[in-house]
Amino acid sequence: xxxxxxxxxxAQALRADFPIFEQQIHGKPLAYLDSAVSTHxxxxxxxxxxxxxxxxxxxxxxxxxxxxxxxxAEYEGARDKxxxxxxxxxxxxxxxxxxATEGLNLVAYAWGxxxxxxxxxxxxxxxxxxxxxxxxxxxxxxxxxxxxxxxxDDNGELDxxxxxxxxxxxxxxxxxxxxxxNALGTINPIEKLSAWAHERGAIMVVDGAQSAPHKxxxxxxxxxxxxxxxxxxxxxxTSVGALWGRGELLRxxxxxxxxxxxxxKVTFEETTWGEVPAKFEAGTQPIxxxxxxxxxxxxxxxxxxxxxxxxxxxxxxxxxxxxxxxPGIALYGPPADRRAGIVSFNxxxxxxxxxxxxxxxxxxxxxAGHHCCQPLMxxxxxxxxxRASFYLYTLTEEIDRLVEGLHKARKVLG
Ligand code: C6P
Numbered sequence: 482x483x484x485x486x487x488x489x490x491x492a493q494a495l496r497a498d499f500p501i502f503e504q505q506i507h508g509k510p511l512a513y514l515d516s517a518v519s520t521h522x523x524x525x526x527x528x529x530x531x532x533x534x535x536x537x538x539x540x541x542x543x544x545x546x547x548x549x550x551x552x553x554a555e556y557e558g559a560r561d562k563x564x565x566x567x568x569x570x571x572x573x574x575x576x577x578x579x580x581a582t583e584g585l586n587l588v589a590y591a592w593g594x595x596x597x598x599x600x601x602x603x604x605x606x607x608x609x610x611x612x613x614x615x616x617x618x619x620x621x622x623x624x625x626x627x628x629x630x631x632x633x634d635d636n637g638e639l640d641x642x643x644x645x646x647x648x649x650x651x652x653x654x655x656x657x658x659x660x661x662x663n664a665l666g667t668i669n670p671i672e673k674l675s676a677w678a679h680e681r682g683a684i685m686v687v688d689g690a691q692s693a694p695h696k697x698x699x700x701x702x703x704x705x706x707x708x709x710x711x712x713x714x715x716x717x718x719t720s721v722g723a724l725w726g727r728g729e730l731l732r733x734x735x736x737x738x739x740x741x742x743x744x745x746k747v748t749f750e751e752t753t754w755g756e757v758p759a760k761f762e763a764g765t766q767p768i769x770x771x772x773x774x775x776x777x778x779x780x781x782x783x784x785x786x787x788x789x790x791x792x793x794x795x796x797x798x799x800x801x802x803x804x805x806x807x808p809g810i811a812l813y814g815p816p817a818d819r820r821a822g823i824v825s826f827n828x829x830x831x832x833x834x835x836x837x838x839x840x841x842x843x844x845x846x847x848x849a850g851h852h853c854c855q856p857l858m859x860x861x862x863x864x865x866x867x868r869a870s871f872y873l874y875t876l877t878e879e880i881d882r883l884v885e886g887l888h889k890a891r892k893v894l895g
Contacts, residue, residue, distance in 0.1 A: 488785060488788055489788060489791065489792070490784055490785070490788040490789060490791075490792050490873055492792065492873060492874055492875060492876050493876060495523075495784065495873055495874050496874050496876075498523035498524050498525070498780075499521050499522070499523050499524075499874055500524065500527070501513070501521045501522075502521075502874070505844065506841070506844040506846070507841070507842050507843070507844055508844075509843060509844030510844055511844055511846065512843075512844055512845040512846065512876075512879035512882050512883065513846050513874075513875075513879075514845060514846060514847045514869040514870060514871065514875065514879060514880075514883060515846045515847055515848045515868075515869075515870060516694075516714070516822075516870050516871060516872035516875070517663050517691060517714070517823055517848070517868065517870035518714075518848055518870070519713045519714060519719070520694065520713065520714055520715060520716050520872055521716070521874070522716055522717070522718070522777075523716055523777075523780055525776055525779070525780050526716055526717060526718070526773050526776045526777050526780060528776075529772060529773055529775075529776035530718065530769055530772070530773045530776075533552075533555060533769050533772045533773075534769055537551045537552050537555055538552055538768070538769065539551070539552040540552070540765055540768070541553040541556045541557075541766065541768055542742060542759070543742075552768060555772045555775075556766070556768055556771050556772060557572075558772075558775060559771045559772050559774055559775030559778075560572045560575050560577065560758075560771070562774075562775040562778045562779065563575050563723045563725075563774065563775070563778065564725075566693075566698065566778050566781075566782070567689075567693065567698040567699070567700050567708060567723075567725055568698070568699040568700060568701055568702070569700055569701075569725045570701065570728070571728060573728065573756075573757060573758055574725055574726055574727065574728050574731060574757070574758070575723050575724075575725050575758065576723065576724045576725075576726070576731075576757075576758045576761040576762060577721060577722075577723060577758070577762060577766050577767065577771050578709070578721075578722050578723065578724050578761075579720050579721065579722060579767065580690075580711035580712075580713070580719075580720065580721070580722035581612055581688060581689070581690035581709045581710050581711045581722055582612040582711075583722070583724075584707075584709030584710070584722060584723065584724030585612050585613050585616055585657075585686065585688060585709050585724075586612075586616045586737070587724055587737040587761060588616075588686055588707045588709070588724070588726070589616035589617055589619070589620045590616070590620065590737055591734045591735050591736065591737045591761075592684070592730065592734050593616075593617070593620035593621075593624065593626075593655065594620060594623065594624065594735075595734070595735055596654060597620060597621065597624040597625075597626040597654055597655070598624050598625055598626060599624075599625035599626070600625075600626075600651075600652055601624070601626040601627070601651075601652050601653075601654040602626065602627050602628075602629055602648065602651040602652060602653045602654065603617045603620075603621050603626055603627070603628050603629070603653075603654060603655040603656075603657065604628075604629050604630070604631060604647060604648070604653060604655065604656045604657070604683075605617050605618075605628065605629075605630055605631070605657045605658070606630060606631040606633075606639055606657075606658050606659075606669070607630055607631065607632050607633045607639075607856055607857055607860050608633055608637065608639070608659070608662040608664060608665060608667060608669075608854065608857045609657065609658065609659060609688070609854070609856070609857075610659060610662075610663050610664075610688060610690065610852075610853050610854055611853040611854070611855070612688060612690070612853065613657050613658070613659060613686065613688040614657075614856065617655065617657055626654065627651070629647050629648075629651075630647075630856070631643065631644065631647060631658075632860070633857075633860055636814070636815045636816070636819075637662070637665040637667050637813055637814040637815055638667055638815050638819070639658075639667075639669055639670070641670065641673060641674075641677075644677055648681065653678070653681045653682075653683045654682075654683050654684070655678075655683055655684055655686060656674055656675075656677070656678040656683055656684070656685050656686070657685075657686040657687075657688070658671065658674055658685075658686075658687065658688070659687070659688035659689070659690070659691060659692070660687055660688070660689055660691070660692035660698075660703070661691040661692040661695065661696075661821045661823075662691065662814075662823070662854075662857075663690065663691045663823065663852055663853070663854070664813075664823075664825055664852040664854040664857050664866070664868065665813055665814035665815070665820070665823065665825055665857070666691075666797065666814050666815075666820035666821045666822065666823030666824065666825075666870075667814055667815050667819070667820055668692075668819055668820060668821060671685070671687055671703045671704070671705060672702070672703055672704055675703060675704030675705050675706075676704060679704070684706040684707070684730065685704065685705040685706050685707075686705070686706065686707045686709075687700075687703060687705040687707065687708045687709070688709055689708045689709055689710040690709070690710050690711050690714055690722075691714070691821065691823070692710075692821070693708075693710035693714075693715055694710075694714045694715035694716075694781075694872070695786075695789060695790060695793055695821050695822065695872075696786060696789075696790040696821070697786040697787060697790070700725050706726065706727050706730055707724060707725065707726045707727075707730075708724070708725045708726075709722065709723070709724045709725075710722055710723060712770065712773070712774035712777060715777055715778075715781060716777040716780055716781065717770070717773050717774040717776070717777035717778075718767075718769070718770040718773040718774065718777075719770070720767050720770050721767040721770035721771050721773070721774050722774075723774075724761075728757065731757040731758075731760075731761070732757055736754055736760050736761060736763070737761055737763075738761075738763035738764065739752075739763055740763040740764045741763060741764055741765075742755070742759055742762060742763060742764065743755050743759055743760050743761065743762060743763040784873055789872075789873050790821075792822075792873060792875075793821060793822030793871050793872070793873075793875075794817065794818075794821075794822070796822050796871040796875055796877065796880065797817045797820055797821065797822045797823070797824060797871070798817035798818075799877050799880055800824045800869060800871075800880045800883070801816075801817050801824060803880055803881065803884045804824065804826060804880075804883075804884060804887070806884065807828065807884060807887045807888060807891070808891065809828055809829030809830065809891065809895065810826055810827070810828055810829070810887070811826060811827045811828075811829070812824065812825075812826050813825040813826065813827075813861060813866060822870060822871035822872070822875070823868065823869075823870045823871075824868065824869050824870075825852075825866040825867065825868045826866060826867050826868075826869075827863060827866055827867060828867070828887060828890060828891060828895070829895070830894075830895055831890055831891070831894045831895055832849075832865075833849035833850070833865045833866055833867045834849045834850075834865070835890070835894055836849065836867050836887070836890050836894075837849035837867060839886060839889060839890040839893060839894070840883065840886040840887075840890070843882060843885070843886040843889070844882070845879070845882050845883050845886050847867055847868060847869045847870075847883065848867070848868045848870070849865060849866070849867050849868070850865050850866075851864065851865050851866075852866070852868060869883055
């Protein structure tokens with residue numbers, strides 16, 4: 482029998498790599514429980530950015546001089562790292578974008594505008610982030626396609642039993658879903674959805690913004706056609722992310738942005754496009770950011786994605802247990818074994834922003850709001866929730882401080 486063992490991560494030890502934790506907030510150690518919005522950066526990533534700018538920086542794919550060739554090698558090296566990280570069949574299928582949002586817009590515009598029309602159906606889900614919802618709603622309206630939605634059950638999980646009924650006899654062209662929900666932490670059955678989509682000749686577009694940072698990703702095993710994610714949510718810099726797409730689809734698509742670097746030949750009458758990925762990387766790319774993204778991937782690989790997933794899973798279970806002790810708390814989403822390290826909740830009678838402000842005074846940072854998931858908020862029947870989200874540097878003591886803060890919020894405002 483094959484036995485898999487994962488080295489457990491030591492969050493306390495890892496924190497020494499993150500300078501942000503050296504400060505205090507309102508005289509208390511920082512308990513940063515908002516990693517789903519963005520993560521902090523370890524020294525190896527910060528050092529890599531500085532080293533790159535100090536020793537190897539130049540524009541890429543534009544110079545024959547040594548520095549430009551060195552920068553190009555680093556940039557393309559980062560692309561290789563991203564490709565390996567998600568088990569893409571080829572690094573040429575990885576496009577550097579500004580983040581998950583831009584990657585998903587790229588697919589909606591460059592694929593959707595050409596391939597969708599009246600009589601076609603795009604299926605999204607009720608727990609989609611606006612980044613994988615609004616572009617499809619917009620492109621569907623522009624092309625005359627119809628937008629349909631997979632609803633959630635009371636656990637905050639997709640009701641796949643309804644899929645065939647949702648599709649009816651329609652010509653389904655796109656299924657769009659996140660692998661992990663940013664608002665509920667739900668882990669979605671992408672393999673099943675991909676298979677279902679492909680049976681109908683549809684493409685499967687996966688928003689990987691909340692999954693790539695937290696679990697090992699294999700786009701081939703997921704069976705999807707596109708997978709988009711952001712570096713800043715996985716220890717890397719802002720303003721860079723990646724879109725992976727199947728080679729044949731990327732090659733058949735029109736470009737998204739037009740300008741320098743993405744062309745083959747330009748004359749007054751006509752322009753022809755360069756090869757993928759250049760076709761989708763118009764203008765000067767986020768070069769140093771991509772290199773920093775590569776350094777973040779190195780760091781995550783060193784810690785081990787299985788260990789990170791396990792750690793977050795334990796934190797989610799611990800948090801759900803401890804938080805359920807708070808009187809008047811409503812906890813949203815599935816049981817711990819079917820969710821990532823994200824817990825959304827409301828405290829009866831207290832506005833989420835007030836809860837977050839009281840917690841801030843305790844040095845505990847959580848998010849309050851609709852989390853760019855307004856259709857989901859409508860389903861939950863609330864305008865907003867509080868959300869605590871965890872990462873490899875999160876300690877159980879910080880969850881204890883969150884719970885103490887919630888008791889305090891109830892005393893002060895409840
Ligand atoms: N979610 C959150 O607090 P960008 O901004 O492009 O890096 O990522 C957008 C995005 C797309 N999909 C999902 C599932 C996401 O969670 C996010 C970003 C942040 O949940 C900001 S709303």
